[in-house]
Amino acid sequence: MIVEASNLNLYYGSFQGLKNINLSIKENLITGIIGPSGCGKSTLLRVFNRMNDLIRGVKITGGVLIDGEDIHSPMCDLILLRKKVGMVFQRPNAFPLSIFDNIAYGPRIWSITDKKTLRDIVERSLTAVDLFDVLKNRLKESALSLSAEKQQRLCIARLLAVEPEILLMDEPCSSLDPIATGKIEELMLELKRKYTIIIVTHNMQQAARIADEVGFMLLGELIEFNSTKKIFTNPSDKRTFDYISGRFG
Amino acid sequence: MKDKIAEKLLLVIAFSAIGSLLLITFFIFQQGIPLIFKIGLGNFFSMHWSPTRGQFGILSMIIGSLMVTVGALVVGIPFGLACAIYLAEFSSKMVQKTLKPIIELLAGIPSVVYGFIGIVILVPFIRTHFGGPGFSVLASSIILGIMILPTIVSISYDSLIAVPNTYREGSYALGATKWQTVVKLLIPAARSGIVASIILGMGRAIGETMAVIMVAGNALKIPHSILDSVRTLTSTIALELGYATGDHRAALFACGAFLFIIITILNIIAIRVTGRRE
Ligand SMILES: Nc1ncnc2c1ncn2[C@@H]1O[C@H](COP(=O)(O)OP(=O)(O)OP(=O)(O)O)[C@@H](O)[C@H]1O
Numbered sequence: 001m002i003v004e005a006s007n008l009n010l011y012y013g014s015f016q017g018l019k020n021i022n023l024s025i026k027e028n029l030i031t032g033i034i035g036p037s038g039c040g041k042s043t044l045l046r047v048f049n050r051m052n053d054l055i056r057g058v059k060i061t062g063g064v065l066i067d068g069e070d071i072h073s074p075m076c077d078l079i080l081l082r083k084k085v086g087m088v089f090q091r092p093n094a095f096p097l098s099i100f101d102n103i104a105y106g107p108r109i110w111s112i113t114d115k116k117t118l119r120d121i122v123e124r125s126l127t128a129v130d131l132f133d134v135l136k137n138r139l140k141e142s143a144l145s146l147s148a149e150k151q152q153r154l155c156i157a158r159l160l161a162v163e164p165e166i167l168l169m170d171e172p173c174s175s176l177d178p179i180a181t182g183k184i185e186e187l188m189l190e191l192k193r194k195y196t197i198i199i200v201t202h203n204m205q206q207a208a209r210i211a212d213e214v215g216f217m218l219l220g221e222l223i224e225f226n227s228t229k230k231i232f233t234n235p236s237d238k239r240t241f242d243y244i245s246g247r248f249g
Numbered sequence: 250m251k252d253k254i255a256e257k258l259l260l261v262i263a264f265s266a267i268g269s270l271l272l273i274t275f276f277i278f279q280q281g282i283p284l285i286f287k288i289g290l291g292n293f294f295s296m297h298w299s300p301t302r303g304q305f306g307i308l309s310m311i312i313g314s315l316m317v318t319v320g321a322l323v324v325g326i327p328f329g330l331a332c333a334i335y336l337a338e339f340s341s342k343m344v345q346k347t348l349k350p351i352i353e354l355l356a357g358i359p360s361v362v363y364g365f366i367g368i369v370i371l372v373p374f375i376r377t378h379f380g381g382p383g384f385s386v387l388a389s390s391i392i393l394g395i396m397i398l399p400t401i402v403s404i405s406y407d408s409l410i411a412v413p414n415t416y417r418e419g420s421y422a423l424g425a426t427k428w429q430t431v432v433k434l435l436i437p438a439a440r441s442g443i444v445a446s447i448i449l450g451m452g453r454a455i456g457e458t459m460a461v462i463m464v465a466g467n468a469l470k471i472p473h474s475i476l477d478s479v480r481t482l483t484s485t486i487a488l489e490l491g492y493a494t495g496d497h498r499a500a501l502f503a504c505g506a507f508l509f510i511i512i513t514i515l516n517i518i519a520i521r522v523t524g525r526r527e
């Protein structure tokens with residue numbers, strides 16, 4: 001188990017966003033989180049790299065272990081945690097810097113300044129997302145000149161450059177067209193050999209296509225967590241069945 | 250019908266505003282330029298300004314303007330940027346809501362007040378602690394540096410605030426600290442606005458007259474240190490126009506035309522820089 005949450009509750013002020021979540025996520029699998037809008041998928045994902053720290057008035061109870069370490073303990077180094085647990089956002093957020101500087105951003109933060117090392121990292125990261133051959137002569141151009149799909153790939157490459165273990169992806173394909181989505185999905189299947197991926201998606205077909213295990217959330221609760229096959233063919237909770245058969249959400 | 254009249258009226262007002270600007274510009278150039286041709290560009294940009302002997306060289310004043318402007322930027326940029334960054338990224342909403350209007354209010358204080366504070370506090374302070382007459386490049390730079398703060402702070406602040414939050418999140422998610430995010434991401438992302446704020450501040454510093462006259466000493470020579478007295482282009486115009494006649498008067502208009510060109514160039518650069526953002 002690389003990620004384990006036990007009795008996890010999260011409050012936005014007086015509103016409870018997550019209710020008593022228990023789940024275990026296995027290494028080198030793709031775990032999908034599905035559920036209707038506003039059920040707390042993003043909130044849950046943002047617990048794992050403590051992005052909720054940035055929001056005022058958030059209170060969290062219960063434990064989250066990553067690699068056996070309690071991420072909310074005062075001993076946990078937030079910066080190291082975020083290096084280990086990377087995040088891809090819903091809308092590609094390539095920085096308004098050159099393609100090279102985007103990828104080198106993380107390594108530079110981690111005090112890598114040697115030009116040759118940086119070049120190697122950029123090459124390796126872009127290769128991992130199949131962008132290197134396309135972009136190798138354009139590294140000095142602004143990242144914002146790329147298409148949305150390439151920007152999202154670039155954001156993934158930017159993460160890989162800091163050598164994370166876990167990739168959190170919050171609806172990474174929702175701003176992409178079907179063809180681009182297919183390409184990013186292929187990429188995820190490839191990345192899962194080296195990384196653990198947790199992906200939030202609105203799109204049940206997507207979860208069915210790429211996830212090994214799926215969690216279904218509703219109103220802040222994790223209703224069911226099971227293998228993808230089980231969830232989509234024989235869910236054990238009636239509410240899961242209703243959702244995947246399109247009754248609501 | 251009423252709308253039509255209002256529209257026409259506004260059109261007339263707008264055109265008369267633009268028209269009077271054009272008229273002023275035309276007047277300045279028409280008064281000044283012939284003199285430059287009469288004495289030659291070489292003489293106009295020479296060292297010797299001695300109207301009674303018919304010498305109208307503005308080089309020492311250009312150097313004076315340049316020195317106080319650079320000095321103002323040396324004072325204004327670090328404080329202005331630090332202030333903008335603090336307000337935009339490190340302070341609470343409350344602090345932002347109170348401090349920003351106060352800083353913008355600084356822009357509305359008449360420049361004679363700045364000059365007065367300079368004479369009463371700054372000039373004696375420099376004289377006793379650093380030596381020299383006190384009326385100096387240093388005093389002018391500090392006063393001008395403070396006067397351009399509102400320009401630098403508010404435009405830089407606006408451009409930092411305009412950087413989308415998704416960039417900040419992306420940076421934090423890579424493990425960057427707040428400070429790293431500011432230095433490596435937000436400042437580059439807001440660069441065009443920051444550069445524009447500096448250029449506009451520079452324009453303000455070059456054009457400022459009253460406060461500078463009061464603290465600069467206005468001696469007609471090239472300063473050898475920042476404690477020496479200095480005279481700028483604008484000071485010269487303001488000090489001498491009252492009694493100047495003939496060629497002397499034309500030479501002052503030529504100074505004005507020269508300033509006009511410099512400031513127009515700065516403004517065009519500022520507009521170009523901000524326009525390129527998209
Ligand atoms: N910063 C916040 N302050 C207060 N409430 C919030 C905040 N962020 C989210 N919420 C609430 O928490 C609940 C869960 O939000 P969350 O963004 O996690 O949902 P989601 O499942 O990701 O939805 P979507 O599919 O629309 O992205 C929602 O009811 C939302 O209104």
Ligand SMILES: [Mg+2]
Nearest residue numbers: 041042043170
């Ligand atoms: Mg969401």
